[in-house]
Amino acid sequence: MTPMSSWGRLSADSHQLLTLNDPAKIQDMICSGKHPALAHGMGRSYGDVCLNPDGVLWLTTGLDHFIGFDRYTGRLVCEAGVLLRDIQQLFIPLGWILPVTPGTQMVTVGGAIANDVHGKNHHQLGSFGDHVQRIRLLRTDGEIIECGPENKRDWFSATVGGLGLTGLIVEAEIQLLPVTGPWLDIETIPYDNLDEFFRLADGSEADWQHTVSWIDCISGSGRGIFMRGNTCDTGQRSEPKNSKRTMPFVPPVSLVNQLSLRPFNIAYYHMKKWQAGRSIAHYQSFFYPLDNLLEWNRMYGPKGFYQYQSVVPRDIGQAVVQEMLKEIARSGDGSFLAVLKTFGNRQSVGMLSFPQPGVTLALDFPNHGERTHKLFERLDAIIREAGGRIYPAKDARMPRELFEAGYPQLNEFIKYRDPGISSGLSRRLMGN
Incomplete structure (x- = not known):
């Protein structure tokens, strides 16, 4: 068991860690492994939505491959562990940018979908989920669900902003936005x-x-x-020099x-x-x-x-x-x-x-x-x-x-929860 914290550093709860990096083996690992478990990317959530105290965390940052990109339409297909940082750095020079991005780029695609992150342009382009065209979801019973705005929309609606509780997001297709530069x-x-x-x-x-x-x-x-x-x-402008520092x-x-x-x-x-x-x-x-x-x-x-x-x-x-x-x-x-x-x-x-x-x-x-x-x-x-x-x-x-009052579709969402997935937040706010 390994202590893990979220970005808020409020606790260091024990977890069993399982690293996912081979797409060919994921289904067997997820189905035959211990439950309840939870996908964990960069851990940039502040509280317990990304933690599963005394349970299993599937570490997803190894699922970091780009699968396909159409430079004419801006459609990107990638694994769920790809960082938003890497999308920006690779595709902005090619004339495409993420339509919506939160206040940090150190977030995985899977995490951005699961929390339906928003940025500074919601008034024009909504949140991250508005630009996701397809999700490949793996359930702990082995079922694979392909869903999107036009295909199994109920599953898509449950998974976007679904806090990682409907299954493991394995792959996603995202529509990027044309841009003239950085x-x-x-x-x-x-x-x-x-x-x-x-x-x-x-x-x-x-x-x-x-x-x-x-x-x-x-x-x-x-x-x-x-x-x-x-x-x-x-x-033509010179890119700014890397001035990153660390709180030591x-x-x-x-x-x-x-x-x-x-x-x-x-x-x-x-x-x-x-x-x-x-x-x-x-x-x-x-x-x-x-x-x-x-x-x-x-x-x-x-x-x-x-x-x-x-x-x-x-x-x-x-x-x-x-x-x-x-x-x-x-x-x-x-x-x-x-x-x-x-x-x-x-x-x-x-x-x-x-x-x-x-x-x-x-x-x-x-x-x-x-x-x-x-x-x-x-x-x-x-x-x-x-x-x-x-x-x-x-x-x-x-x-x-307060959670139940603020999210009136909660009872509908519960139907799509994966019984093999749990988090500190889900047990606190939704029960087992």
């Missing part, structure tokens, strides 16, 4: 309050592909930095604390305000800023951290976000990494997909035990009253009743 035309705009944020967000949807905002969650005013961008053709150790206490939060947020806001205006940015720095600091999750110290990401309906979104920010300010806790953005008016493909029309706020919190949980309980009450939901890929402690 550069984006970016505009950075400081704002003073939530009124200004929503005016910027609503006014940017038609003409800007990507929109996102950093928000100062402890200022009390709702001020922040709004960023919007479009891919662009800049001609785990500090004895969290570096995110009441002494550091306020000066950091003040400094960050004023630095970005000084940099306001138009600029050209490489896709990696715009889409994946945190990937430049490897192992950044160590900064929260030995107790780890939580991320709390919610979405609430747009018509009450401003009032709800303001109430959440006030509650966070009263708690004395806060976040360096507070992201506010809007989702477009479109329904998700998956039964358990997180995105819904509205506004989403994501914040990281150091683990202070009971104090942190008390804050989350107060935020839960706000989300429950608003008819919102919490993102399972980021969750480590959501109450079961």
